[in-house]
Amino acid sequence: MPLLEINGLTQRFGGLQALADFSIDIDEHDLVGLIGPNGAGKTTVFNLVSGFYRPTSGSIRFAGTPTLGLKPHRVTALGMARTFQNIRLWHDLTVLDNIRLAGYCSLGYSFLDAVLRTKRYKDAEQSIRTKSLEILEMMELGEFAQEYPKNLPYGLQRRVELARALATKPKLLLLDEPAAGLNSVDVDDLIRHIRWIYDEFRISIWMIEHQMKVVMSLCQHLMVVDFGRTIAKGTPLEIQSNPVVINAYLGDDVL
Ligand SMILES: Nc1ncnc2c1ncn2[C@@H]1O[C@H](COP(=O)(O)OP(=O)(O)O)[C@@H](O)[C@H]1O
Ligand SMILES: [Mg+2]
Missing domain, CATH: 3.40.50.300 (P-loop containing nucleotide triphosphate hydrolases)
Structure with missing residues (x-):
């Protein structure tokens, strides 16, 4: 199939x-x-x-x-993940946070977990942060983790978008x-x-x-x-x- x-x-x-x-x-x-x-x-x-x-x-x-x-x-x-013909990044978030947010899409915790900040939620959050940093390293973006996308050259913004798509696994x-x-x-x-x-x-x-x-x-x-x-x-x-x-x-x- x-x-x-x-x-x-x-x-x-x-x-x-x-x-x-x-x-x-x-x-x-x-x-x-x-x-x-x-x-x-x-x-x-x-x-x-x-x-x-x-x-x-x-x-x-x-x-x-x-x-x-x-x-x-x-x-x-x-x-399924996609990138856009015109870059669509969250420009007020850091590069790392752009990746982290995408990572939540593939996460197995409920809204209640997030509100109550359960141990499960905290563990998941930690694991997302680690994986997001890994993805940035793999895409040769590690040094830009704390930058804002709008301050990066266009080619790197495109690469951040690619990394963000990858973060949804x-x-x-x-x-x-x-x-x-x-x-x-x-x-x-x-x-x-x-x-x-x-x-x-x-x-x-x-x-x-x-x-x-x-x-x-x-x-x-x-x-x-x-x-x-x-x-x-x-x-x-x-x-x-x-x-x-x-x-x-x-x-x-x-x-
Ligand atoms: N949401 C929409 N409403 C009206 N027309 C649309 C919409 N999206 C695309 N189109 C029209 O459909 C055609 C194909 O567009 P598009 O798929 O963006 O082309 P391509 O990506 O191949 O350049 C174009 O004529 C475009 O103007
Ligand atoms: Mg098009």
Whole structure:
């Protein structure tokens, strides 16, 4: 059984068909990409899968559970984490607190435990702090634990967002244009970190990405959408030379 199974997903916004009949299976330890011109419907796919939008039609199963109608935090608790095309960090919290808060998503204590500050809660809190610091170290962010994200360079903010997604202990990580706005040194760091996460945690990764360097060096399979429709599937090499894809991108200068 695939980890993520999407069938016939369609999303309309008023008169606009943002996504039409989108289907994909993602297995454990897959690393796949979703590409397509701006406005093609890529982020819409992630918003549907992670519970931010409810589709007009179609079905989604994740880790054996139908997820339609589940709120985003319930989907996260099943083991799916995401990053956003525009960074969404809590800028008034330290880097460490950003990671710690995410860690609570995967925690087994009740609201009552937290209010009463039971021993169980205190133990959990300590363990989250330790694990959060570990994640920061692993992502080469340890020295920034007490900084505020807004004071960090953009590339590091992106990395904090990645670390925060990891803190929820995902089985599947959704990355929405992780390389957007990065310079070429940052892009190389990003590729290294994504590959490391993939190897170390043996999770599945699904990324939306424009930069061919990132996609070519990381993804095993690509899907291409244009105007909400799936126009191609294949290996990065096949996709790069596919005339339908090249045509969709004409004038976009990204391939
Ligand atoms: N919440 C929304 N309400 C109305 N239209 C939306 C909404 N979200 C996305 N769209 C529209 O759906 C289309 C696909 O958007 P999106 O999925 O963000 O594209 P991509 O990520 O591929 O650039 C666009 O035309 C966009 O304007
Ligand atoms: Mg998008």
